[in-house]
Amino acid sequence: MKNTILYFILFWSVHLAAQFQSVEIGVGGLTCSACSRSVEMSLRKLPFVDSISMNLERTNAKIFFKKIAFVEIEKIANAVVNAGFSVTYLNAEFLFTNTIVSNNFCFSFENNKYQFLLDATKTLNGKKTLHFIGDKYLSKKEMGTWKARMKGICALSAKEKLYYVTL
Amino acid sequence: MMRHKILYLLLLLEISSAKAQELFPLSEPASNAPKGVVGVKALTNSYQEFDALRNMVGLRLIYGLLPRLTLMATISASNHHDVDLPANLVSHTHLGNQTIYHVSPFQRGIPYPYIFNGVYLYAKFRFMSIDRFKSHLRGAVYGEWSNVNVAHDEAEANLMDDTKGYGTGLILTYLKNHFAVSLNSGVVLPGSYAGNSTSYGLTLPTTIAYGRALNYNLSFGYLLFPKHYSSYQQINVNVYTEFVGKSYESARVCQNGMEIPLETPLLKAGNYLDVHPGIQFIFNSNTRVDLSVGLPLLRQSYTHFYPFTYLSIQRYLYNEKK
Numbered sequence: 001m002k003n004t005i006l007y008f009i010l011f012w013s014v015h016l017a018a019q020f021q022s023v024e025i026g027v028g029g030l031t032c033s034a035c036s037r038s039v040e041m042s043l044r045k046l047p048f049v050d051s052i053s054m055n056l057e058r059t060n061a062k063i064f065f066k067k068i069a070f071v072e073i074e075k076i077a078n079a080v081v082n083a084g085f086s087v088t089y090l091n092a093e094f095l096f097t098n099t100i101v102s103n104n105f106c107f108s109f110e111n112n113k114y115q116f117l118l119d120a121t122k123t124l125n126g127k128k129t130l131h132f133i134g135d136k137y138l139s140k141k142e143m144g145t146w147k148a149r150m151k152g153i154c155a156l157s158a159k160e161k162l163y164y165v166t167l
Numbered sequence: 168m169m170r171h172k173i174l175y176l177l178l179l180l181e182i183s184s185a186k187a188q189e190l191f192p193l194s195e196p197a198s199n200a201p202k203g204v205v206g207v208k209a210l211t212n213s214y215q216e217f218d219a220l221r222n223m224v225g226l227r228l229i230y231g232l233l234p235r236l237t238l239m240a241t242i243s244a245s246n247h248h249d250v251d252l253p254a255n256l257v258s259h260t261h262l263g264n265q266t267i268y269h270v271s272p273f274q275r276g277i278p279y280p281y282i283f284n285g286v287y288l289y290a291k292f293r294f295m296s297i298d299r300f301k302s303h304l305r306g307a308v309y310g311e312w313s314n315v316n317v318a319h320d321e322a323e324a325n326l327m328d329d330t331k332g333y334g335t336g337l338i339l340t341y342l343k344n345h346f347a348v349s350l351n352s353g354v355v356l357p358g359s360y361a362g363n364s365t366s367y368g369l370t371l372p373t374t375i376a377y378g379r380a381l382n383y384n385l386s387f388g389y390l391l392f393p394k395h396y397s398s399y400q401q402i403n404v405n406v407y408t409e410f411v412g413k414s415y416e417s418a419r420v421c422q423n424g425m426e427i428p429l430e431t432p433l434l435k436a437g438n439y440l441d442v443h444p445g446i447q448f449i450f451n452s453n454t455r456v457d458l459s460v461g462l463p464l465l466r467q468s469y470t471h472f473y474p475f476t477y478l479s480i481q482r483y484l485y486n487e488k489k
Contacts, residue, residue, distance in 0.1 A: 028298030029305075031342055032188050033396050033403055037452040038201040041485040045203075056396040059301060082202035082234045086298040139298075 019095060020071040021127060023063045026088035027080055028139065030059040035085065042083035046075055070110045073163060077136040090137040092165075096124035101167075106154035113154040117146065117166045124167075133164040188405045189340050189347035191386040192445040192457035192477060196349050197305035197340040199293050200231035201483070210241075210479035214472045217276025221247055221471070223284075223328045229481075239289040243328050246279045247470075248318045252373050256320070256364040257422045270420050272431040273320065285315035287327040291338070302343040309353065310335045316360060321433045321469045322418035324357035324377040329470065332357035336382065345390035355380040355415075364422065371423045378416030378436060385410045403449035407459065413468070414438035433469045440465040443477070455481045 027039055036056045043052050043061065048069035053062040061080075065071050077087045099107070102121040107114050117133060132138075133146045150164050189196040200206055206229030213222040225243035232238050253273040260267050288311065295306035311334040313326035324330040336353015359376035386409040393401045417436040420427045429435055445459030461475030 028300070029296065029303030029342070031301050031303075031344065032190070032390070032449075033399055033401065033452040034190065034449055034455070035198075036396075037399055037485075038204070038483070041204070041483075042201055045486070082231075084199045084201055084231075084234060084293075086296060088298070088300070 019067075020065055020073075021093035021095060022065070023071075023073070023076055023090060023092045024060055025063065025076060025080060025090045026060045028059075028086040028088040030056070030085055035083075038083040039080055039085055042079040043076065046072075046079055048072065049076075072112075073132060074136065074161060081136075086139070087137055088139055089142075090132040092130045092132065093127050094130050095127055099124045104151075104153045108160075111159060112161045112163060113156055114163050114165050115152070115154050117149050117164055122167065128167065130165040130167065133166055188345065188388045188390050188403075188447075189342050189349060190405065190447060190449075190455060190457075191347075191349060191388060191407055191409060192447060192459045192479065193409050193411060193443055194349060194351040194384045194386045195289075195291060195307075195309065195338060196347070196386075197291075197293055197295075197307035197338040198303075199235060199237040199291065199307075200229050202231045202234045204231050204483050204485060205229065206481060206483045208479055208481040210477070212471075212475060212477045214475045216472045219246075219276045219278045221245070222281075223247065225327070227481075229483075235293040237291045239291075241287040241289070241327055243284040243287065243315075244281050245284055245317075245328055246281045247328065248282070248320065249277070249279045250282060250318065251362045252318045252360070252364040252375070253320055254365040255367075256373060256420070257366050257371075257427050268422070268425070269428050269430045270434055272433070282317060284317055284328050285313060285331070287311065287313045287315065302341075304341045305339070307338045307340075308335070309338060311353075318362050319360055319377065319470075320375065322378045322435060322437065323413065323415045323468060323470045324355045324380050325470060326355060326357070330357040330360070330377050332377075334382075347386075347388040349384075349386045351382070351384040351386065353382050355382065366422075373420065373422045375434070376419040376421075378418055380413055380415035383412045383414075385412075399452040401452075403447075403452070405447040405449070407443075407445040407447065409443040409445065409459065410440060410464070411443055411461070412438070412440040412465075437469065438466065439463065439468050441468065441473075441475070443475075445477070453483055453485070455479075457481075 036054050040052050040054050048065050048071050050066045051064045080087050100123050101116050103118045105116040208227040210225045223245035225241050227241040230238045258271045291307050291309040293307040297304040313331050315331050319329040334355040338351045340349040357377040361374045363370050364373040388407045390405050392404040418434040441461045442464045443459045443461040448456045457479045459477045
């Protein structure tokens, strides 16, 4: 019984009524403005993207979203790969309201599940940056330390995707 | 000759201090076209062959089928060759009662009409990408095919504008900041041309089977401007030095079913290394204009004279409706 309660506390997904504010994505291997433009054009095809600010000096892109649109993080990473480059990091700004999160905490948002990988429990309030973890969002070198911690715990429905995030 | 040596030395010095880009005028880098994007390229090369200005024009469509797979189709026309093989390609001498046939040197610099060469297809698959901050190392394999069937009268095979056949090879491209270097090497397995040559008033069926070839190109690039990027509207100026080398086997000439011994270097095995310094302007981070000039470095190609100039303009057709 005690275990069941603990399970619910830890793994029951919380539905957050919030919005992705923006995403910053690092683009690996980018060195020319024509290549940067390819990445931008690939990102612009996504229906939920409102505007993009590419920074070729820092080789990253800041992506802003349309207000009434479901943001699909995986498609952002795919767009960079489709342009011929790789993702070195993907950080999303997300608005929280007094949400207590701990390791393997799951929350549901826009038909997807997000599972936290954390070392300590934290209370999140206001705009916070979520670092996405996964082969599509980090270089192989960076992924090395995370792989073992990515144990899908959140219960998923057929159409849901699971994303791993950390702070 | 001394002037050439100084020019080459300057080119080598340029390379040693270079920093550059990988959008080489002549060689394909290991990187791909963006997925789902169509590119268009118009290209031309020319050289003066005595009194005749030889020219090739081509139109290329580029398509990124997958993030790692790029397809290209090129059609071309040129005035490199006559509509059939040269007259008196095969001549003979008499030794007592014996008639000895041979392929003699034939006249160069004759004006020819423009003819449609055919279609050249190229596919490139990127199998390796090691991407870092402002650098990457990429590897790709390519395959090429051509149905070009013109009266090419040299042993050296060029799939896009001279000979039909197949080819395959490997590309390795390293890019760091604004410096790029790329190795592009492969084999060409050409077909043969079956036509006619007139000898002493007789029109005889003549076939030239071209030699297999090995390509080895080493390309360097350097970004001259801008030093720092601030907008897509900045005109990018890149300079390139490409070393284009090739070894090829001897051709085989058969006339009237008989193989004819060769007495001209044009149809014999050979190898050479050219250097092609080039400059590139990129407008609005998309429209690319390439210009390069080829000069002989070690021996020379018999398929073109020098200087060999190349000009192209390329643009990706992005859907910018948003």
